Amino acid sequence: MKYVDIAGIKASAVALGCMRMEALDKKGVNAVLSGAMRAGINFFDHADIYGRGSSEEKFGGFLKENPSVRKDIFIQTKCGIANGGYDFSKNHVLEAVNGSLKRLNTDYVDFLLLHRPDTLMEPDEVAAAFDELERAGKVRNFGVSNFNPWQIKLLKTCVKQPIAANQLQLSVTEAGMITSGFNVNMKNDASAVRDGGVLEYCRIEGITIQAWSPLQYGFFGGTYVGNREKFPALNAKFDELSVKYGVSPSAIAFAWLLRHPAKIQVVAGSMNPVHIAEAAAGADVTLTRSEWYGIYFAAGHTLP
Numbered sequence: 001m002k003y004v005d006i007a008g009i010k011a012s013a014v015a016l017g018c019m020r021m022e023a024l025d026k027k028g029v030n031a032v033l034s035g036a037m038r039a040g041i042n043f044f045d046h047a048d049i050y051g052r053g054s055s056e057e058k059f060g061g062f063l064k065e066n067p068s069v070r071k072d073i074f075i076q077t078k079c080g081i082a083n084g085g086y087d088f089s090k091n092h093v094l095e096a097v098n099g100s101l102k103r104l105n106t107d108y109v110d111f112l113l114l115h116r117p118d119t120l121m122e123p124d125e126v127a128a129a130f131d132e133l134e135r136a137g138k139v140r141n142f143g144v145s146n147f148n149p150w151q152i153k154l155l156k157t158c159v160k161q162p163i164a165a166n167q168l169q170l171s172v173t174e175a176g177m178i179t180s181g182f183n184v185n186m187k188n189d190a191s192a193v194r195d196g197g198v199l200e201y202c203r204i205e206g207i208t209i210q211a212w213s214p215l216q217y218g219f220f221g222g223t224y225v226g227n228r229e230k231f232p233a234l235n236a237k238f239d240e241l242s243v244k245y246g247v248s249p250s251a252i253a254f255a256w257l258l259r260h261p262a263k264i265q266v267v268a269g270s271m272n273p274v275h276i277a278e279a280a281a282g283a284d285v286t287l288t289r290s291e292w293y294g295i296y297f298a299a300g301h302t303l304p
């Protein structure tokens, strides 16, 4: 397993996202978490809303029965999707974290992310919430999710803690933050900057980009790996490279993300221990430049 430095911690480059954990029974949770840890994953992503709290609860059940693992892993959760919209008010952030800690059966989370930008956000209220959570030892590091650079700058007008991570949708099929950078000033759709230049901003500021839905096309459209009907050239390329490196096609899809010098962390969402181990092996593959570009072209992207 390759590791990335996030706020000084040694986090596995492949994290496990627990959004789909709600569907598992106790035996399934045990198999997924033990399997992920065996594959070298030490970073687990949650949100208070996943399964309406049941994903955190199931993870907390595992921690209750295996308390010794807590010191060896990093737990991240998110808050702010609530109350019929988004809510970054101080009271809500504090309440949300208390709820997550209870469900997760832990005294602290390593990272707290604001889930989706709330235009009604008052940065001083967020700052007051973060200070209180930090002082109480409930949250060790802070970050955001789906934020553009200006929204991060706005937050930073009051928040004094470093913004350690920005979780964003990113995969070879959903690569707008990369394609727009290739097409600056071109009169084509790929040149559209829909995220304010977030890739370059995060690199400049040392903010780790966490790639969510690394295997999905569209907004939960399905998995592009193995979908030969919709993505024939891409899957042919994955097949070719999976033979070369002796790993699964999904590992190559992960290796494509990890090859980027932005030091991205991939948030895998599989709840199948075999798929998790296969994909995690992608962290040990370093694609060449021409292989990276070959995958990019096979996904249908072009260069000017």
Ligand SMILES: NC(=O)c1ccc[n+]([C@@H]2O[C@H](COP(=O)([O-])OP(=O)(O)OC[C@H]3O[C@@H](n4cnc5c(N)ncnc54)[C@H](OP(=O)(O)O)[C@@H]3O)[C@@H](O)[C@H]2O)c1
Pocket: 016, 017, 018, 019, 020, 045, 046, 115, 145, 146, 167, 168, 211, 212, 213, 214, 215, 216, 223, 225, 226, 250, 267, 268, 269, 270, 271, 272, 275, 276, 279
């Ligand atoms: N911040 C945000 O706004 C946001 C939004 C969405 C997600 N997230 C985070 O990102 C995480 C990942 O999202 P995701 O679940 O959409 O990620 P994903 O890894 O792209 O997709 C996982 C899904 O793909 C399936 N899959 C099919 N074939 C697979 C294969 N060969 N290898 C691996 N998986 C395969 C999995 O099924 P099996 O279980 O059968 O393997 C699972 O249903 C979430 O858990 C959550 O933590 C964050």
